[in-house]
Amino acid sequence: MSTATEMVNTKSQGYTYQAALTASQKVNWRIEDIIGGDKRLDFSKPFMPESLARVESLDFLSADEKRTLNQIRGNAYLCIFGVVEEFILPFLMDHARPHLSGDDYRVRALLQFAGEEAKHIHLFKRFREEFQAGFGVECAVIGPADAIGKAILAHDPMAVALAILQIEWMTQQHYLEGIKDDQDLDPQFKSLLRHHWMEEAQHARLDALVVEALAEGRNREDIDAAFEEYLEIGGFIAEGLVAQTQFDLESLERATNRTLTDSEREKFVQVQTQANRFTYLGSGMIHPNFQAILQSLSPELKERIQQIAPAFC
Numbered sequence: 001m002s003t004a005t006e007m008v009n010t011k012s013q014g015y016t017y018q019a020a021l022t023a024s025q026k027v028n029w030r031i032e033d034i035i036g037g038d039k040r041l042d043f044s045k046p047f048m049p050e051s052l053a054r055v056e057s058l059d060f061l062s063a064d065e066k067r068t069l070n071q072i073r074g075n076a077y078l079c080i081f082g083v084v085e086e087f088i089l090p091f092l093m094d095h096a097r098p099h100l101s102g103d104d105y106r107v108r109a110l111l112q113f114a115g116e117e118a119k120h121i122h123l124f125k126r127f128r129e130e131f132q133a134g135f136g137v138e139c140a141v142i143g144p145a146d147a148i149g150k151a152i153l154a155h156d157p158m159a160v161a162l163a164i165l166q167i168e169w170m171t172q173q174h175y176l177e178g179i180k181d182d183q184d185l186d187p188q189f190k191s192l193l194r195h196h197w198m199e200e201a202q203h204a205r206l207d208a209l210v211v212e213a214l215a216e217g218r219n220r221e222d223i224d225a226a227f228e229e230y231l232e233i234g235g236f237i238a239e240g241l242v243a244q245t246q247f248d249l250e251s252l253e254r255a256t257n258r259t260l261t262d263s264e265r266e267k268f269v270q271v272q273t274q275a276n277r278f279t280y281l282g283s284g285m286i287h288p289n290f291q292a293i294l295q296s297l298s299p300e301l302k303e304r305i306q307q308i309a310p311a312f313c
């Protein structure tokens with residue numbers, strides 16, 4: 001049986017700690033420069049691309065109500081990223097800690113990665129305050145972040161790294177394919193996503209190296225076991241999204257002063273649960289670069305994710 005070390009070839013895809021560090025040092029924006037002051041959210045515009053929001057098929061909502069729901073989804077999007085990044089941060093610190101005297105580029109790139117996630121957590125908290133103030137109605141978001149993080153970090157680090165890798169590539173897909181060229185979206189919300197994306201591009205590559213490091217020396221059985229745990233993390237996130245869809249429904253009813261009928265609620269839950277599953281899980285599972293890493297671990301894992309993904313799309 002060949003070992004994982006022989007099978008993994010992310011380095012041959014050209015990812016290096018040094019290149020990621022150099023790229024991220026060029027980006028390096030400050031929170032104060034992208035939010036606050038005259039940089040305000042425009043609540044007359046949608047925040048999320050329709051490919052993720054999927055509000056149009058809810059034909060019992062008026063155009064204004066659809067936009068309101070779109071903004072509720074936008075708020076949840078950045079808040080859920082904040083929640084996710086609260087477990088990415090300790091994960092990275094734990095991963096970097098045992099080898100601080102090793103490869104200097106590795107240490108610096110991982111600490112830069114961690115520092116950027118800490119900054120994103122801060123940014124998304126600032127966003128939440130601004131959204132709250134402008135939107136005027138409280139919108140619940142799943143949490144608390146430390147309880148979610150604790151449940152996820154209880155898994156095999158390689159499973160956690162795969163979940164993070166999926167999330168990092170997912171954000172790339174959202175920005176490049178859904179947001180970048182959509183001229184109808186609020187420019188300020190778009191700017192936050194653009195700045196986030198600029199740093200996530202390096203994270204996705206670094207996380208590929210983290211997965212590779214964690215796969216080193218593992219045999220097929222160990223890799224398969226980690227993959228199963230990665231699927232468990234996905235199942236846990238999917239449960240959270242069921243709760244989030246319910247929160248979004250309640251937020252919409254409060255914000256629009258309207259009570260949906262039973263059949264409208266049923267359709268809302270059906271469409272929006274799947275929209276959330278695609279946003280946070282499916283769009284990452286189908287990302288070619290995520291699948292390429294799985295392929296490098298074992299071709300069977302790529303096949304399995306390709307079988308599972310449609311249920312999340």
Ligand SMILES: [Fe+2]
Nearest residue numbers: 085117120200
């Ligand atoms: Fe981030």
Ligand SMILES: [Fe+2]
Nearest residue numbers: 117168200203
């Ligand atoms: Fe990230």
